[in-house]
Structure formats: C-alpha cells, structure tokens
Amino acid sequence: MTIDSVDVAVHTVRLQVDEVIRETADAVTLVFSTPLDYRPGQFLTLEIPSPDGEPAARCYSLSSSPATRERAAISVKRTAGGFASNWICDTAAAGMTLTSLHPAGTFVPTRWDRPLVLVAAGSGITPIMSILKTALTSHGERVVLLYANRSRDSVMFADTLDELLRRFPTRLTVAHWYEAESGLPTDAGLRDLLDTSVENADAYLCGPEPFMEVARRSLVTSGVSQENIHREVFASLTSNPFRAVAPTPTGSGIGTPVEAEVEGETHSFHCPPDTVLLDAMLSEGIDAPFVCREGNCGACAFTLLSGEVHMHVNDTLDDYELKKGVRLACQSVPVSDSLRLEIE
Ligand SMILES: Cc1cc2nc3c(=O)[nH]c(=O)nc-3n(C[C@H](O)[C@H](O)[C@H](O)COP(=O)(O)OP(=O)(O)OC[C@H]3O[C@@H](n4cnc5c(N)ncnc54)[C@H](O)[C@@H]3O)c2cc1C
Ligand code: FES
Structure with a gap:
C-alpha cells in the first residue's frame, strides 16, 4: 500500500495549561492538566502561533517526572531575540490550550542501577x-x-x-x-x-x-x-513537523527489502534508492514517529536488527547508542541488501 500524504494530526495532543509558575526573571514552568505518557528526559514539540499566520514548532523538555504524582510540565527560558521562548514567557496563562506532538526523544536513562x-x-x-x-x-x-x-x-x-x-x-x-x-x-x-x-x-x-x-x-x-x-542538544527546529508531508511513493517493489517491527506489528516494504527510511515508512502508512527530520531530536530513532544504513546527519545519537544499533530513520538510507529494524 502507498499513500500520497501523511496527515500528522493523528500525532498531536491538545494540552490544557493548568498553571504558570514564574521560576526566575526569565523562565517559566507551564503545568498541564492533560495527562501525558512520557519517559524522564523526553520532550514535547509545541506549535507556537505566529502573527504572520505560519506557526512555528519548538521542542521543550518535560521538567516533571512521570515517576511522581506531579502534573506534566515544561520549563522555558527566554532566548534573547527568540520568537517562541519569549511568546511563551509573555503569553502563556492558565486556561490556555496548546497543540503538541506526543512526547519523544532518546535522552532517557536505559538503566538505573548505577550512580x-x-x-x-x-x-x-x-x-x-x-x-x-x-x-x-x-x-x-x-x-x-x-x-x-x-x-x-x-x-x-x-x-x-x-x-x-x-x-x-x-x-x-x-x-x-x-x-x-x-x-x-x-x-x-x-x-x-x-x-x-x-x-x-x-x-x-x-x-x-x-x-x-x-x-x-x-x-x-x-x-x-x-x-x-x-x-x-537544544536547538530550534527549522522545519515544521505539524505540516502534512508528502513522502516518496514506494509501491514499485524497487529498492531494498525492509522488515520493520513497529510497536509489535511487522511491516514488509521496499525502500527506494536514495530514500530515507522515515519517508519510505510514512509512504507505506506506517505510524513511524518523527519531529525535526533534521537529525537532531532523536524522535525517529530505531534499532537495527540486521543490515546496515548510512546516516546523512547525526546530531543526537552518541557512541553508546550507535554501538547498540540505534539509528535515525529521518537520516538513514539502506546500504545493505536487506534490513530488519525495530521501533519500540
Ligand atoms: C530536544 C530539545 C529540547 C529542548 N528543551 C528546552 C527546554 O526544556 N527549555 C528551553 O527553554 N528550551 C528548550 N529547547 C530549545 C527550544 O526548542 C528553542 O530552541 C528555544 O526556546 C529558542 O527558541 P526561540 O523561538 O525563542 O528562538 P529562535 O527564534 O529560534 O531564535 C534563536 C536565536 O537565533 C536568533 N535568530 C533567530 N532568527 C535569526 C535570523 N534570521 N538571523 C540571525 N539570528 C536569528 C535569535 O535572536 C535567537 O538568539 C529544546 C530544544 C530541543 C531540540
Ligand atoms: S525526526 Fe528528529 S532526528 Fe529524526
């Protein structure tokens, strides 16, 4: 099956701001009443309205812990001359609703049995x-x-x-x-x-x-x-993940055979030459996660079970993750005859 465009609306969540806490002269915490399923170290991607009509997207890490009873929260510090951080610090108020992508990111401890x-x-x-x-x-x-x-x-x-x-x-x-x-x-x-x-x-x-x-x-x-x-690494997104994307069609059967296990479900498809795996998966209708599509947020991380890929950009995965086979789907093109991968 191939599809022409991907409606990313299914990935979004509406967050109700319950409280705004002024942390310092130039930083605020937004506490949400909306329950969220996330891991410690992960981030939200907020859609920030803009006066010229084209919203911006920015990532903000959750400062709350899913292990305590506290409500989910992000904390934002003003960046001099920055658009979104100043908008949040000046405008955010209790009762406001913000659109966000679901929590994402790989800056999450995988073990807790060491100092x-x-x-x-x-x-x-x-x-x-x-x-x-x-x-x-x-x-x-x-x-x-x-x-x-x-x-x-x-x-x-x-x-x-x-x-x-x-x-x-x-x-x-x-x-x-x-x-x-x-x-x-x-x-x-x-x-x-x-x-x-x-x-x-x-x-x-x-x-x-x-x-x-x-x-x-x-x-x-x-x-x-x-x-x-x-x-x-904290950086501003230059792309807008809230916009629908038009992935490359993959239905021709040309390219590298890929078997992808996504949240327990197995999908088989071909990744066309010079196409990144994320585009190939989205084109197949696979609900693969992504945010920046620039190789710097880690939201599209997957684990390589067999085969090899080349990553154009990697600004987020460290040596430990690379050694464990973690790769970025938005930057990976297959370089082996076939691939098996898993997205948790
Ligand atoms: C995974 C992740 C998690 C993050 N978590 C947090 C967090 O928890 N808290 C937090 O405060 N931030 C966090 N950030 C950073 C956040 O996403 C934004 O990058 C930050 O708030 C700045 O955004 P801004 O829109 O205010 O600034 P921008 O408008 O993006 O501007 C950034 C800087 O570039 C300059 N600039 C903008 N446009 C131009 C131009 N055309 N020419 C020259 N200079 C220009 C601005 O003056 C400013 O100094 C995170 C980022 C990532 C990727
Ligand atoms: S979507 Fe951000 S690194 Fe791939």
Whole structure:
C-alpha cells in the first residue's frame, strides 16, 4: 500500500495549561492538566502561533517526572531575540490550550542501577530535573548534580533542589557553578566540583555545546567511561513537523527489502534508492514517529536488527547508542541488501 500524504494530526495532543509558575526573571514552568505518557528526559514539540499566520514548532523538555504524582510540565527560558521562548514567557496563562506532538526523544536513562552524574547549564536543567526526580524517588542509587548558571538569580528549581536535598541527604549531591563569580566553566573547575567516586557512573549532560564539551572532558578525567556519557542538544527546529508531508511513493517493489517491527506489528516494504527510511515508512502508512527530520531530536530513532544504513546527519545519537544499533530513520538510507529494524 502507498499513500500520497501523511496527515500528522493523528500525532498531536491538545494540552490544557493548568498553571504558570514564574521560576526566575526569565523562565517559566507551564503545568498541564492533560495527562501525558512520557519517559524522564523526553520532550514535547509545541506549535507556537505566529502573527504572520505560519506557526512555528519548538521542542521543550518535560521538567516533571512521570515517576511522581506531579502534573506534566515544561520549563522555558527566554532566548534573547527568540520568537517562541519569549511568546511563551509573555503569553502563556492558565486556561490556555496548546497543540503538541506526543512526547519523544532518546535522552532517557536505559538503566538505573548505577550512580548518576547529571550535568546541566541554564535551561538544560529541564530534562535533567525529570531524570533526577525519577532516580531519587523510584530507584536507589546516588545522584550527583553539577549545575552551571550565569548567577545565583538565574538558578531554576532552587526550592525543589533544596527540598530534594532535605529528603535525600545521603544520596543527592548538588554542586553549583556561577559564571558571574567563577567565570566560564573550566575542565579543572568542574572536576573539583565532582564527587570523587564517579567512576562507575552513567552521565547525562544538557547545555550549550561548548559547556558540554568541557563537562565531557572533566567527566572522562574523573573516571567516567566515554560510552556512558549521554548528551542532549537544544536547538530550534527549522522545519515544521505539524505540516502534512508528502513522502516518496514506494509501491514499485524497487529498492531494498525492509522488515520493520513497529510497536509489535511487522511491516514488509521496499525502500527506494536514495530514500530515507522515515519517508519510505510514512509512504507505506506506517505510524513511524518523527519531529525535526533534521537529525537532531532523536524522535525517529530505531534499532537495527540486521543490515546496515548510512546516516546523512547525526546530531543526537552518541557512541553508546550507535554501538547498540540505534539509528535515525529521518537520516538513514539502506546500504545493505536487506534490513530488519525495530521501533519500540
Ligand atoms: C530536544 C530539545 C529540547 C529542548 N528543551 C528546552 C527546554 O526544556 N527549555 C528551553 O527553554 N528550551 C528548550 N529547547 C530549545 C527550544 O526548542 C528553542 O530552541 C528555544 O526556546 C529558542 O527558541 P526561540 O523561538 O525563542 O528562538 P529562535 O527564534 O529560534 O531564535 C534563536 C536565536 O537565533 C536568533 N535568530 C533567530 N532568527 C535569526 C535570523 N534570521 N538571523 C540571525 N539570528 C536569528 C535569535 O535572536 C535567537 O538568539 C529544546 C530544544 C530541543 C531540540
Ligand atoms: S525526526 Fe528528529 S532526528 Fe529524526
């Protein structure tokens, strides 16, 4: 079967804003009354109305934890000159309804039986908060949070972190870095802040690219294995995943035979030459997930069971995920005679 276009409306959810919490002078949390099924570290993709009629799409990580009883929430920090973040900070109000894609992303711990080192800068704290709260409330390992901000005033979730320190005094360590007092973070500076016994830890990093690189180096010299370091990159989407897409027809039987197991259902089709797997699957009517189609959000991740693909762009998967066979459907073209893959 082939179809001419894909109506992405089936992937959207309407979110009712229940409460807006002012976190700092330039950041807000939007708490939703709509129940959501998500994993710690995942993000929503919101449709942001625009005065010129063409809405923009932006990703925002859930700062709430699915493991606690709290309502689903995102936290947004103003970007200077930015469109969506300023619209949200200025306009969002209780009672408002926003359109979103379902939660997506692979910045999600796959195991909880090791100590965690969480490293965040600025708004990068949002997925880290979700992971932190989940680790502390549902699992038993130690957690070290290293949190960099411009100044003490710009620290989001300061009260929540104080409360967690009171509840988990032996399992949680929080170390702050303030740029206004200590300058830009350095390898040696971050290493000094780290607890000494992090060798066995899994690390999750979120913040600006140069900060994450400094943090990665400090972690590696502190004994954290490179393959246990996971990163989330924040960037604005340049495409609009809310628009219907017109995938390449695949019904001719020409191309690489693919067997795809999607949420337990097996689909067989051919992926035409030079066509990315996401387009081929959408063309077959397969409900394959995607958001950015640019290789930087991880929403379209799948696991290769056999065969090989070439990825045009990969701005999100790390070495650990690649070694496990994870690939991006929006960027992958088959380079073997056949393929078997799985989307969970
Ligand atoms: C997976 C993921 C999760 C994320 N989670 C969060 C989160 O939890 N919280 C959060 O606050 N953010 C998060 N982000 C970032 C967020 O999606 C936006 O990128 C951010 O809010 C900035 O969007 P904006 O529309 O305000 O800025 P944009 O309008 O996209 O502008 C970004 C910057 O580019 C500049 N700019 C814009 N247009 C031009 C132009 N034509 N020429 C030159 N410069 C230009 C702007 O001045 C601004 O400095 C996440 C991103 C991703 C991918
Ligand atoms: S849809 Fe974002 S990486 Fe593929």
